[in-house]
Amino acid sequence: MPTGRVFKRPGKAGIISRLLPFTDLSLNVPVPSRPVRPSACPGLLRIVQALDGGICRIKLPGGVLGAGQASALAAAAQRYASGVLEATNRANVQVRGVGAEAGVLQQALLQAGLGPAHPGGDDVRNLMLSPLAGIDPQQALDARPLAAQLLRLLEGDTRYHALSAKFALQLDGGEALACLDHPHDVWLSPLLLGGQWHWGVGLASSPAQGTMVVALPLGEALAGVAAVLGRFLALAGSDHTRMRPLLDAIGLEAFLAPLGLRRVTHSGPRGASGGRLGVYPQAQAGTVAVCAQFELGRFHAAQLHALAQLCRRWGCGALHLTPWQGLLIPGIAQAHADRVQAELRTLGLLVDAEAPLAAMLACSGASGCAKGQADTKADARRLAMLLAPPRPVHLSGCPRACAAAHVAPFTLLAVAPGRYDLFIRDAAQPGLGRLRARELTLQAAASLLNGLPRSDT
Ligand code: SF4
Known part of the structure; x- marks a missing residue:
């Protein structure tokens, strides 16, 4: 631009x-x-x-x-x-x-x-x-x-x-x-x-x-x-x-x-979307903003209390929520960026793009939503431990797919507790994409995803 x-x-x-x-x-x-x-x-x-x-x-x-x-x-x-x-x-x-x-x-x-x-x-x-x-x-x-x-x-x-x-x-x-x-x-x-x-x-x-x-x-x-x-x-x-x-x-x-x-x-400005995690320079010389993510978009009041203190101490006294279910802390002296990232890690936020959950999305699922066919949040955590390398997977409790504003590269659509249909994003297909496999266990889904070339993501 x-x-x-x-x-x-x-x-x-x-x-x-x-x-x-x-x-x-x-x-x-x-x-x-x-x-x-x-x-x-x-x-x-x-x-x-x-x-x-x-x-x-x-x-x-x-x-x-x-x-x-x-x-x-x-x-x-x-x-x-x-x-x-x-x-x-x-x-x-x-x-x-x-x-x-x-x-x-x-x-x-x-x-x-x-x-x-x-x-x-x-x-x-x-x-x-x-x-x-x-x-x-x-x-x-x-x-x-x-x-x-x-x-x-x-x-x-x-x-x-x-x-x-x-x-x-x-x-x-x-x-x-x-x-x-x-x-x-x-x-x-x-x-x-x-x-x-x-x-x-x-x-x-x-x-x-x-x-x-x-x-x-x-x-x-x-x-x-x-x-x-x-x-x-x-x-x-x-x-x-x-x-x-x-x-x-x-x-x-x-x-x-x-x-x-x-x-x-x-x-429009095609392809100009930036990354999600990391340290971003600000217009003010020597000042940066640190971008982090909440695990699967969820956090606790105690974390928010600590984040408020953190942005008062190191930043400009404000948190900027991001559309990637995370936050950005602006106004940090460049020399303090590593320390702020370390504190965010300690608070349970994701600051590394390679973290297992960094690219994953999950809706409330059966623990919070009557439409949910599976406990998507808990399953996402289990799946993340089985994936190598991490993959951008969206676990959705039902076809409404409300955790994602647009179709993810891989969608696991719950059909029963612990069972998912796997869709691969395909611009030629409507909805969640091309149906790749039905009623997978988490283990089976991980095996299948791990076997795909990384270029598929
Ligand atoms: S995608 Fe379905 S199950 Fe998940 S929160 Fe939305 S309505 Fe509920």
Whole structure:
């Protein structure tokens, strides 16, 4: 990604605060009023029952969790729920095992500043950024100011509360560490036109595989996205909770034509997705960010307490959740990076790409979800010990495959306790890919996977 844009270097403190100072919005975009659609997705204000208790999902602006918020979240999860937390694949966090004290938990989270600006806006805070947004020396654009404006629009303007809880946006500033393969209803990436940076907009695809269809000058990006969202809401029927079915029904041209936005056809930043684990340089000389992962996306309140202390001591006082079910700790002096990685290892986080569980995914499975046919989390740990070398395997308790935002190279789909069908990703096949073998035990699955050439991953 070409660079050349000068941006302000953030100080050690206040990365969160830069996401919050919204400008006043006075957009005149036609958005119809309509009732909030029902949803089975958890939120902070809507706790969804699972086998192990309620799930309360907290949507973090830009994935950023301040140290004080992390401590408050850990204390609330420990006191009013089971103490088990999960990092989601949209850089959010959820509390599991919520019981009778759900109301107190919610109050504690709201007091920690983890709630929406407007009660009806909880569901629509789905805006993903790079965990390095604004601090990456390679970025073309600082996505944070526009992200803050968009979040304020989505949360504060009740007309947008009609968007589905799954409707999601992504802002990619051209950072080195970015998750570009998650499909989003609306995504924006830097686009250089006539020597000027624009935001290129893609719809119902991912930056890695989609096409930018509109170019917005930087100063018109907020109004442009608002117009796209307003058009979606004006046209969407009850079958169109997401952008893809609407575009399939009416066509891209019919959707965009009345908006009068500048049309382009430009491929997205394919293949620019970075690795997940490691040490990343920041724009500030001598300062780095350390990226780590929670084992199978799950962690405990005690770990979160310790992480809050760690980022206060070594970093800038904030944790950035990543879309790979992990976190990034920014603002670390380069000389301290090894020590921070060692402390993260001691806390039970993964910091090495070759760790057996680093490339594995598993949903809640039978221990937490009524649809689960097998205990996927426990099976993933067993399988990881049998695989050499480690493989990117997704263990799913049922065909919904909700732990993965896109198809994994290998999917083990549970069909009974300890038994899985193996699928190998194949772009020519719909769903999970090509069915390779049925009803494998973990041992049999490991033998089969170990026998595949590494190039298959
Ligand atoms: S993939 Fe199926 S079993 Fe696993 S958490 Fe989702 S719904 Fe439950």
